Amino acid sequence: TTHYLFIVVVAVNSTLLTINAGDYIFYTDWMWTSFVVFSVSQSTMLAVGAIYYMLFTGVPGTATYYATIMTIYTWVAKGAWFALGYPYDFVVVPVWIPSAMLMDLAYWATRRNKHAAILIGGTLVGLSFPLFNMVNLLLVRDPLEVAFKYPRPTLPAYMTPIEPQVGKFYNSPVALGSGAGAVLTVPIAALGAKLNT
Numbered sequence: 001t002t003h004y005l006f007i008v009v010v011a012v013n014s015t016l017l018t019i020n021a022g023d024y025i026f027y028t029d030w031m032w033t034s035f036v037v038f039s040v041s042q043s044t045m046l047a048v049g050a051i052y053y054m055l056f057t058g059v060p061g062t063a064t065y066y067a068t069i070m071t072i073y074t075w076v077a078k079g080a081w082f083a084l085g086y087p088y089d090f091v092v093v094p095v096w097i098p099s100a101m102l103m104d105l106a107y108w109a110t111r112r113n114k115h116a117a118i119l120i121g122g123t124l125v126g127l128s129f130p131l132f133n134m135v136n137l138l139l140v141r142d143p144l145e146v147a148f149k150y151p152r153p154t155l156p157a158y159m160t161p162i163e164p165q166v167g168k169f170y171n172s173p174v175a176l177g178s179g180a181g182a183v184l185t186v187p188i189a190a191l192g193a194k195l196n197t
Helices: 002-020 028-057 062-083 097-109 114-138 143-149 173-196
Strands: none
Touching: 028 062, 028 097, 028 114, 028 173, 062 097, 097 114, 114 173
């Protein structure tokens, strides 16, 4: 019973941590202009949480289950903002599940080798997550219009959008996000797995 309670606590708390990683990146007015920060923080948090969760159970498929929990939580949050009168595109739900499936596949294909899950699975998460989410963001109706027309009441004055920043600082946010995410997720996931043993 203690083990099951522990795994529920880990799932809930790591989900909340992932949702808040990177400061306001779920919201259109901040996430679109900070795609690299979003990619690094979210892919890292997904890799750490999923590896920990998966190695705790030792069952391939648990990483996808973990990502599904996060997705459900975030859709609930999206619905709450929508109920408050904000537009549907105000909260962008990250695409965690496909990247988590790749991690599960790496764990399963290497016959439950935890080092391969960390190295191969972590790299796959870091490379795929920014790509899935760039496609997701491209489907947003008009991110800058949403950002300027519907600023959040909790947004500090210094973070209020002043001018469009998309593409201003980065030649290729997808390439930067993918590279940084892939490089950072492996050692951090390895540290999470080490703490788990």
